[in-house]
Amino acid sequence: xxxxxxxxxxxxxxxxxxxxxxxxxxxxxxxxxxxxxxxxxxxxxxxxxxxxxxxxxxxxxxxxxxxxxxxxxxxxxxxxxxxxxxxxxxxxxxxxxxxxxxxxxxxxxxxxxxxxxxxxxxxxxxxxxxxxxxxxxxxxxxxxxxxxxxxxxxxxxxxxxxxxxxxxxxxxxxxxxxxxxxxxxxxxxxxxxxxxxxxxxxxxxxxxxxxxxxxxxxxxxxxxxxxxxxxxxxxxxxxxxxxxxxxxxxxxxxxxxxxxxxxxxxxxxxxxxxxxxxxxxxxxxxxxxxx
Ligand SMILES: O=C(O)CCC(=O)C(=O)O
Ligand SMILES: [Fe+2]
Numbered sequence: 038x039x040x041x042x043x044x045x046x047x048x049x050x051x052x053x054x055x056x057x058x059x060x061x062x063x064x065x066x067x068x069x070x071x072x073x074x075x076x077x078x079x080x081x082x083x084x085x086x087x088x089x090x091x092x093x094x095x096x097x098x099x100x101x102x103x104x105x106x107x108x109x110x111x112x113x114x115x116x117x118x119x120x121x122x123x124x125x126x127x128x129x130x131x132x133x134x135x136x137x138x139x140x141x142x143x144x145x146x147x148x149x150x151x152x153x154x155x156x157x158x159x160x161x162x163x164x165x166x167x168x169x170x171x172x173x174x175x176x177x178x179x180x181x182x183x184x185x186x187x188x189x190x191x192x193x194x195x196x197x198x199x200x201x202x203x204x205x206x207x208x209x210x211x212x213x214x215x216x217x218x219x220x221x222x223x224x225x226x227x228x229x230x231x232x233x234x235x236x237x238x239x240x241x242x243x244x245x246x247x248x249x250x251x252x253x254x255x256x257x258x259x260x261x262x263x264x265x266x267x268x269x270x271x272x273x274x275x276x277x278x279x280x281x282x283x284x285x286x287x288x289x290x291x292x293x294x295x296x297x298x299x300x301x302x303x304x305x306x307x308x309x310x311x312x313x314x315x316x317x318x319x320x321x322x323x324x325x326x327x328x
Pocket of ligand 1: 153306
């Protein structure tokens with residue numbers, strides 16, 4: 038039996054910060070090849086600092102995307118009884134097709150600011166999204182810096198929210214026909230599926246930075262707080278969150294990979310013309326219990 042060894046690529050990696058509240062562009066790397074250990078460590082460090090990293094002009098098979106992603110962690114696998122976006126097709130694939138074409142998820146509509154899998158017990162730590170086909174207009178993706186959103190809160194708000202726990206209800210388990218709600222006020226009705234409260238202010242497991250851990254629209258409930266008070270507080274925090282000074286808007290090119298920290302950012306996708314094709318591939322990494 039013979040083995041071929043592929044020498045890791047050590048090249049000249051360069052990370053250039055974006056002129057934005059988060060993000061860095063990584064050049065000098067061909068992601069389809071195994072990177073040298075020093076490169077992997079540089080990328081990990083940079084993600085911690087910039088929250089999202091953009092790799093340009095890459096060309097990858099699904100297998101190469103998975104290979105690259107898993108240098109940074111194990112794959113995210115949701116519990117059997119907690120559906121996530123990709124469960125809808127009935128097949129949980131490690132490479133999720135985010136597309137308006139057959140077999141894809143999320144269609145062509147707007148996707149409001151969210152962090153993936155927040156309603157699961159161990160939300161994913163990070164994701165990679167690779168652009169294969171992109172419309173000429175629309176479908177930009179925005180990433181928002183949740184550490185900055187936290188740091189810019191008034192001191193008294195920081196104190197008020199310091200120890201609160203929030204349940205984010207699974208949007209995939211909504212009762213059919215139930216009107217959209219951004220706050221659950223009918224807490225006297227028992228919930229029939231498992232829920233997983235997380236700290237409203239979480240601590241980043243590597244950098245130690247504080248994060249305002251809250252989706253923009255998904256139905257939530259603050260544990261142990263009276264409904265009106267909770268709804269008002271969440272509405273105020275959401276108004277604060279959604280500010281241009283906190284986010285970066287990414288205009289996709291074919292071959293881009295965006296690697297984002299799913300613990301410290303939200304992302305939002307613009308709608309696009311249903312007649313154009315948009316095909317991206319996503320790989321998500323496992324995360325720990327938020328603290
Ligand atoms: O379509 C996009 O740009 C982002 C979709 C999304 O939210 C995701 O893949 O998690
Ligand atoms: Fe997402």
